[in-house]
Amino acid sequence: MKVRLTVNGQDRSDDVEPRLLLVHYLRQHLGLRAANVGCDTTSCGACTVLLNGKSVKSCTVLTVQASGQEVTTAEGLAPEGDLHPVQRAFRAEHGLQCGFCTPGMVMAATGLLAENPHPTEEEVRAGLEGNFCRCTGYHNIVRAVLTAAGTMSTGATTSTESAQ
Amino acid sequence: MSILGTRVLRTEDPGFLTRGGVYTDDVEDERLAGACHVFFVRSPVAHAVIRSVDVSAAREAPGVIAVFTGADLTGLPALPPPVPGMINDLMNQPLLARDVVRFVGEPVAMVVTQDPYQGEDAAELVDADYDLLPPVVDMSAATAADPIFPDAHTNVAASFGDADQFDPALFDGCETIVTRTIENQRVAPAPMETRAAAAAWGEDKDAGGRLTAWIPNQGAQGTRAVVASMLGIDPASVRIITPDVGGAFGAKFGADPEHGLVCWVARQLGRPARWAETRAENMVAMTHGRAQRQTITIGGRRDGTVLAYRLEILQDSGAYPKFGAILPSLTILMTPGPYSFPRAEAAAVSVLTNTTPVGAYRGAGRPEATAAVERAIDLFAAEIGMDPADVRRKNLLPAFTEPHTTAFGAVYDSGDYTTALDKALAAAGYQDLRDEQAKRRANGDVVQLGIGLASYVEITGSGSEAGRPQENATVEVHPDGSATILTGTSPHGQGHSTVWAMLASEELGIPVDKITVKWGDTDLIPQGGGTGGSRSLQQGGAAVQQASQELLEEARQRAAGELEANPADLVFDIGSSAFTVAGDPDASVPLARLAETERLVVRSVFSAPGATFPFGAHVAVVEVDTETGKAVLRRMVTVDDAGTLVNPLLAEGQRHGGIAQGAAQAFLEEVVYDADGNPLTTTFADYPFLSATEVPSFELADMATPTTYNPLGAKGIGEAGTIGATPAVQNAVVDAVSHLGVRHIDMPTSPQRVWRALREAAAPPAAGTAAPAAGTSESRDAQ
Numbered sequence: 026m027k028v029r030l031t032v033n034g035q036d037r038s039d040d041v042e043p044r045l046l047l048v049h050y051l052r053q054h055l056g057l058r059a060a061n062v063g064c065d066t067t068s069c070g071a072c073t074v075l076l077n078g079k080s081v082k083s084c085t086v087l088t089v090q091a092s093g094q095e096v097t098t099a100e101g102l103a104p105e106g107d108l109h110p111v112q113r114a115f116r117a118e119h120g121l122q123c124g125f126c127t128p129g130m131v132m133a134a135t136g137l138l139a140e141n142p143h144p145t146e147e148e149v150r151a152g153l154e155g156n157f158c159r160c161t162g163y164h165n166i167v168r169a170v171l172t173a174a175g176t177m178s179t180g181a182t183t184s185t186e187s188a189q
Numbered sequence: 190m191s192i193l194g195t196r197v198l199r200t201e202d203p204g205f206l207t208r209g210g211v212y213t214d215d216v217e218d219e220r221l222a223g224a225c226h227v228f229f230v231r232s233p234v235a236h237a238v239i240r241s242v243d244v245s246a247a248r249e250a251p252g253v254i255a256v257f258t259g260a261d262l263t264g265l266p267a268l269p270p271p272v273p274g275m276i277n278d279l280m281n282q283p284l285l286a287r288d289v290v291r292f293v294g295e296p297v298a299m300v301v302t303q304d305p306y307q308g309e310d311a312a313e314l315v316d317a318d319y320d321l322l323p324p325v326v327d328m329s330a331a332t333a334a335d336p337i338f339p340d341a342h343t344n345v346a347a348s349f350g351d352a353d354q355f356d357p358a359l360f361d362g363c364e365t366i367v368t369r370t371i372e373n374q375r376v377a378p379a380p381m382e383t384r385a386a387a388a389a390w391g392e393d394k395d396a397g398g399r400l401t402a403w404i405p406n407q408g409a410q411g412t413r414a415v416v417a418s419m420l421g422i423d424p425a426s427v428r429i430i431t432p433d434v435g436g437a438f439g440a441k442f443g444a445d446p447e448h449g450l451v452c453w454v455a456r457q458l459g460r461p462a463r464w465a466e467t468r469a470e471n472m473v474a475m476t477h478g479r480a481q482r483q484t485i486t487i488g489g490r491r492d493g494t495v496l497a498y499r500l501e502i503l504q505d506s507g508a509y510p511k512f513g514a515i516l517p518s519l520t521i522l523m524t525p526g527p528y529s530f531p532r533a534e535a536a537a538v539s540v541l542t543n544t545t546p547v548g549a550y551r552g553a554g555r556p557e558a559t560a561a562v563e564r565a566i567d568l569f570a571a572e573i574g575m576d577p578a579d580v581r582r583k584n585l586l587p588a589f590t591e592p593h594t595t596a597f598g599a600v601y602d603s604g605d606y607t608t609a610l611d612k613a614l615a616a617a618g619y620q621d622l623r624d625e626q627a628k629r630r631a632n633g634d635v636v637q638l639g640i641g642l643a644s645y646v647e648i649t650g651s652g653s654e655a656g657r658p659q660e661n662a663t664v665e666v667h668p669d670g671s672a673t674i675l676t677g678t679s680p681h682g683q684g685h686s687t688v689w690a691m692l693a694s695e696e697l698g699i700p701v702d703k704i705t706v707k708w709g710d711t712d713l714i715p716q717g718g719g720t721g722g723s724r725s726l727q728q729g730g731a732a733v734q735q736a737s738q739e740l741l742e743e744a745r746q747r748a749a750g751e752l753e754a755n756p757a758d759l760v761f762d763i764g765s766s767a768f769t770v771a772g773d774p775d776a777s778v779p780l781a782r783l784a785e786t787e788r789l790v791v792r793s794v795f796s797a798p799g800a801t802f803p804f805g806a807h808v809a810v811v812e813v814d815t816e817t818g819k820a821v822l823r824r825m826v827t828v829d830d831a832g833t834l835v836n837p838l839l840a841e842g843q844r845h846g847g848i849a850q851g852a853a854q855a856f857l858e859e860v861v862y863d864a865d866g867n868p869l870t871t872t873f874a875d876y877p878f879l880s881a882t883e884v885p886s887f888e889l890a891d892m893a894t895p896t897t898y899n900p901l902g903a904k905g906i907g908e909a910g911t912i913g914a915t916p917a918v919q920n921a922v923v924d925a926v927s928h929l930g931v932r933h934i935d936m937p938t939s940p941q942r943v944w945r946a947l948r949e950a951a952a953p954p955a956a957g958t959a960a961p962a963a964g965t966s967e968s969r970d971a972q
Contacts, residue, residue, distance in 0.1 A: 044306070056217075059209030061435070062467040063381045068873035071381060097253055100208055112206040119842045123382035123682030124205030124434030131206060150881040157873065159381050159436050160682045161912075162849025163881040165842060 028092040032057070033101025041088045048072040048083035050091075051098060056176050059099035059128035063157065070156030073129035073136075074098045080136030082129075082155070099128035103137065111135050111173040120169035122160035134170045143176055148170065192691050192701070195884045196838035199687045201703055210433035213385035213403050214465040217940045219509070220389040220401055222927040224461035225254050227418055227451050228308030230298040230315045231474065231520055232270065232290035235543040235866025236337070237319035239288060242298055244742065247314040252307030255458060256315065257299045259285035265453065268419060268446055272515050280541065282509035284419060284446040284453075290319065290544050291337055291508035292870055294473030295448060301454055301462065324543040324866035327842025328482060328505035331540035337508065338541070346510035349517050352501050359497045359532055362550065367568045372935045373503065373557045375480040375860040377876060378550045382435020383471040391462040400427045402452050405434040408679050408719015409709040419449030420456075434681030438850075439549030440476050441681070442512070442721055442882075447474070472871045477860055479555045480505035480548020481520065487565040491573045493583040498530045500561050502537035506547050513547025514539040519554025519648070522599050526562045527606040527646040527804060533596055543866045549721065551850055554907040555647045563643045563916035564933070567923065571932055581610055581644050582861065592799075601646060601802040602896050602904075607830045609892055610644050613806035616890040617826040622810060630928050635816055639925025641809040643917035649723035649831075649905025651800040658797045660725075662732035664693055664740050665790035667759030670766070670781040671703040675792075677717020678729035679709050684839045685725060689733045691835060692901075696737035697780060698766030713963040723905020726835060726849030727801055731899040736793035743791060744768070745781045752776050800897045801904035805829040807913035809852070813925035818944030820856055820922045824885055829909040830892040833902030840906050841889055847910015848887050853879040854911070855918035856938045877937075927952070 029038040032055060039054060050072070060083055062137065063071035068130060068150045072083040075097040083096075102109040108116065111134050121127040130153065137152035149170045150163070158166060244256040244349040267281035286297050298315050302308040325334040331344040360366050361884040385405055391398035400420070405414040409429040434441065448462065455462040466474070482503040489495040502521070517537030524535040568583070570577040586593065588605035595601065619640070626638040650658050663675040674689050692703035699819040707713060718724065741761060748768035749756040754776065759768045762777075783789055810824035825848050834840045857877040861869045870876040878961070895902025915936070922938040923931060930950035934942050 041305070052215075055825065056213075058215040059207070061209065061212070061382070062214075062465075063383075066468070066872045066874040068878070069381065070467075099206065103207070108203065108206060112203075113208055116202040119199065121199075121202060121205055122684070122842055122846065123381065123436040123906050124201075124210040124433065125212065127205050128209045146886065153881045155880075157878050157880065159379060159878075160846045160852070161440070161842060162845035162847075162887065164845040164849075164887050166885065168882065184507040186779060 026089050028088055030091050030093065031095045033097060043087070043089055045088045046084055047086040047091050050088040051083060057098050057100050060157050061125055061129065063125065068157065069131055071126050071129040073132040073156060075132055078139060080133045088150055099131055102131070109135070110177050111138065114169040114176065116172035118165045118169040118172055120161060120165040126156060126158045130158060130166060134173065137170065138174055138177060143174055192695050193835050194837065197687055197701060198689055198837055199684050200690060201686045207258050210435065212382050212435050213387055213405050213432045213589055216387055216403050216432050221387055221461045223937045224387065224463045225303065225458060226305045226308050227454055227462055227464040228300045228302065228312050229296045229447060229470065230300060230312045231470065232286060232293055232295040232297050234290060234321060235293050235324035236321050236322040237290050239286060239290060239297070240318040240320050243316040244298060247300055247311045247318065250307065250311035250314055252303040252304065253300060253311045254886065255301040255529045258297065259287040261281060265419065266421060267338050268818055270510050271443065276347050276510045276514050277341055277345070280338050280346055280510050282446060284450055289789050292545050293866060294470065294545055295508070299450060299454060301458065322669045326542060326544065326862050326864060326866045328503050328542055331542055333743050337543065344541045345538055346506045346514040346541055347539040348537065349521055352536040355499065355534055355603055359499060359534060360486070360488040363496050364491045365569065365572050366486065366488035367572050368484065368486040368567060369933055370484045371483060371564055371933065372481045373481040373483060374936050375477050375547070376854055376858045377472055377860050378438040378440035378475060378478055378896070379876070379878060380436030380438055380440065383466045383468060384445065384447060384475055385465040386448045387461065387463045388452040388455040390456050400452055401430065402427065403430045403432050404444060404448050405441055406431055406444070407437045407681065407721050408717060410677070410715065410717045411442060411709045411719055412444045413711045415444040416449055416452060417448070419444070420452060429711045431679060435493065437681045439478065439553050439721060442549060442719065457557065468873060469871050472876060473545055473868050476509065476511055476548030477545050478547065479557060480513065481548045483561045485561050485565040487569045489569060493573065493575050493580045494950065495528065495530050495569060495584045496922040497532040498525065498562065498565060499533070500524050500535040500543065502535070504537055504539040505542050505544065507542060507544045508540045509546045510539065510541065512549045516554040516557070520558040522597050523555050523558035523648060524557055524562070524597050525595055527586055527604065527644050528562065528584045530584065537559035544862055551847065552911045553722070555908070556851070556912045559643065559645045559912050559913060560916045563824060563920060567920050568932060571927055577642050578610065578614060580609060581642065585610065585644060599648060600799055602799065602898055603894060604646060604802060604804050606644055606646065606804055609804055609830055610806040612890050612892055613826055613828040615807050616888060617808040617810070617824065619808065636812050636814050637925045639811045639813055639921040641811070641917045641919065641921025643807045643913045643920065645913045646802050646804040647908065647912050648800045648802055649908070650727045650797060651722060658724065658728055658800060659794055660728035660732045661716055661792060661794045662729065662736045663790060663792040664733065664736040665788065666697065666699070666740065666780055668781055670699065670786045671705070672697065672699045673734055674704060675714050676706060676733065677714055678725040679717070679719045683720065683721065683725060683843065688836050690727065692730055692733045693737045696734065696741055696840060696864050698763040702902060704914060723907040727899050727903045727905060728795060728797060730835065730903065731901055732793055732795035734900060735795045736791050740760035740791040744780055744783045744789060750782065751778045795924065797898045799898060803904040803906065803909055804832040805909060805913055807917035809914065809917040811918065811921040811925055813922060813943060814927065815925045815947060818947065820925070820938050820943060822852055822856065822884055822918060824851065824888060825914060826888040826890065827913060828890045828892045828936050829906065829913065830894050831909060832904040833893055833895045835901060836904065838907065838960065843906045844889055845887055846909050847908060848914040849879055849884055850916045851911035851914025852884060855915045855936050856922065857883065860939050875962050
């Protein structure tokens with residue numbers, strides 16, 4: 026089936042199998058490998074991307090469903106060589122270790138902050154409930170999201186336009 | 190100012206945060222061009238004779254290149270046990286099941302296709318016919334059951350000590366004795382990245398050409414040895430490359446049959462092959478952890494003095510004995526933990542069952558020892574009606590700085606367990622918590638407060654049988670002012686790129702961001718012990734420091750020639766990374782320039798005198814709803830003394846992750862099988878993987894007692910969290926309902942288990958009808 030979509034600001038058109046999952050389209054067809062596959066059951070969130078600015082698990086979206094829409098992955102969050110405030114906060118707070126959940130976690134956090142720019146710790150935890158991390162115990166991930174909320178709202182950091 | 194001890198942000202992060210890590214499934218390499226994809230067909234039954242495997246329909250499916258069964262693997266020997274001599278060597282695992290399947294998930298056939306989706310489709314068409322055999326599912330049934338390997342005539346894979354030789358007088362003189370059988374349940378390591386492999390053979394494969402294999406692992410050199418052994422080839426013919434590794438937790442040491450088979454497929458078909466398993470496969474075919482049933486007996490005086498302790502272990506090894514079969518040896522080594530019990534003894538038997546094989550999981554044998562003794566202390570405290578903190582204080586070893594040898598042969602390098610406990614109690618506000626608990630109890634509140642303690646000491650960086658613990662590092666300074674470090678350790682989230690660079694920067698004055706750290710390529714780094722057992726900093730980091738210092742001495746000689754000065758008169762200025770002649774600041778040469786005419790490179794091996802023994806104390810605070818049985822973790826306060834910290838930011842990260850995994854075992858996680866050996870927890874929808882909503886932020890208190898066993902003063906920190914947190918949380922849940930008569934609740938302390946324990950405490954079952962899940966308990970006054 027023919028699909029046309031915008032991925033990280035670039036127009037893409039392809040002929041894909043109807044059953045092709047968005048995460049596999051991104052990884053195998055476009056070579057965008059930040060989004061990972063960590064489970065088979067839409068549980069872990071390692072594949073999270075933004076679809077029209079809202080976080081979705083790309084293992085549970087068919088590529089054909091994303092046709093005509095805008096997809097943002099961790100690769101497209103900031104210009105090459107720069108970090109988005111959420112990415113910068115993850116680094117500053119040591120919010121990643123092995124990195125496997127990280128792109129998905131960053132996209133989920135970005136989606137969360139778009140909906141709720143000033144979350145409490147409890148709201149951050151609830152907002153990330155669908156994204157699993159085995160390394161950090163979530164402690165520094167939560168710190169990172171709260172830090173990012175602070176910098177994004179005050180504009181203290183030179184904020185990169187995210188492609189939402 | 191020294192960079193050591195500062196919170197340097199990780200140099201690895203920008204890549205992980207933007208393009209993502211390059212894990213095995215992400216590797217793009219021309220050697221892998223045109224790779225086929227392997228998909229495994231796995232046994233759906235726990236124990237059966239394979240009557241036939243019909244692959245004809247699968248062979249006709251779209252995109253199928255080949256289908257292989259065990260019958261095709263001529264010339265590939267079964268995988269030998271990882272520790273010859275300790276494990277019964279009649280219990281080897283064939284790479285693909287041949288005549289019998291022994292657990293759900295065991296590989297039975299391989300489907301090789303052009304693209305990965307086709308493999309999943311074609312695997313459905315493989316038609317295997319099984320004649321069911323009775324499965325051994327519960328480990329307690331294993332010794333009496335028919336042997337899973339008939340030729341072995343036993344289901345005992347290994348044993349350690351002999352319970353029949355236990356001292357009948359061990360508990361003489363005790364006023365109170367408590368005994369109980371408790372579960373240290375089977376859990377899944379569940380790294381976020383599942384297992385994977387990519388393999389390519391060189392052009393000269395007919396002439397015995399070389400294999401290049403990309404495999405997520407914890408030590409490429411060990412992985413190379415196992416892969417070579419599976420293929421029956423010389424390790425020199427194998428190059429292992431380690432891509433980024435998405436978590437391992439002990440379960441990615443060495444290599445599994447699937448890794449060897451992917452390499453075999455590539456050789457057989459003459460084209461590169463790749464494999465990435467699904468989560469459902471990972472949950473049944475990656476090794477599991479823990480899986481001990483322990484009988485603990487503790488006795489002492491009513492003033493709180495413990496006089497004797499006994500630990501009897503039944504270890505479930507799963508269907509094929511792997512590292513799990515020898516885990517009890519580590520548990521036994523740490524039997525008395527941080528306590529000065531006058532008398533203690535332990536023994537263990539490792540048995541086979543028709544379940545997923547058991548291997549190492551974060552802590553690997555030591556969390557099981559701590560869980561046992563910490564539950565024992567609490568059971569004893571409850572029996573004599575004494576505060577568990579006071580019982581611990583009364584029995585902890587006094588602080589020592591000279592090595593202390595235990596009755597089990599462990600040589601603790603240094604320790605101050607009482608201070609660790611007191612710091613943790615102070616940070617938690619222990620007395621206030623007890624007051625709040627008393628208030629809720631007096632009010633009869635539905636939601637009760639529980640406070641759980643755990644004191645621990647663990648062993649990190651233990652040596653191999655080959656000798657003293659050691660690790661190598663190579664440091665090279667380049668003419669452009671950058672540097673490269675080769676290490677025999679193998680990070681998979683720990684941040685060695687940053688910390689190893691800090692250690693070299695401290696000596697050489699080269700900025701951290703100009704230092705590249707490499708690992709996991711066996712052609713580049715033929716030797717190395719990998720990362721596990723919390724060994725990396727204290728051995729691999731110490732080797733980097735040592736190599737850097739030796740490199741500086743070599744450079745000093747060169748600088749002396751360059752500057753026509755006596756080497757002893759040269760001063761190395763860290764700030765400018767240059768040698769200067771003392772008293773003549775104009776006579777100076779940069780370190781980098783000394784690498785211009787001849788490579789400036791040093792390889793060094795650091796040897797430690799022995800293992801180190803980090804220690805600490807954890808306090809868990811839980812709320813338990815006495816109507817629903819639901820326990821919620823409210824606070825975790827920990828002291829984890831791992832000696833001197835090189836990067837506190839990363840050390841805290843290790844503690845956070847370990848605490849969360851430990852807590853998750855205590856109240857959430859469990860691999861469950863039904864009576865037929867069918868796993869019931871094969872997805873993240875069924876296995877209760879910890880989420881962000883189920884833990885609080887953690888409260889870490891500082892304590893750092895340097896060890897003398899390495900110049901960094903560092904002990905291991907990777908596993909501390911799992912060791913302390915698990916019993917602290919379990920003890921807290923029991924403590925929340927102890928005033929209602931509950932003495933023990935097995936892990937995970939699920940609402941169902943808590944609720945049942947409360948019901949049984951309120952109306953004790955009639956004699957002879959005790960629920961087996963609650964274990965057996967007996968206490969008596971001896972006098």
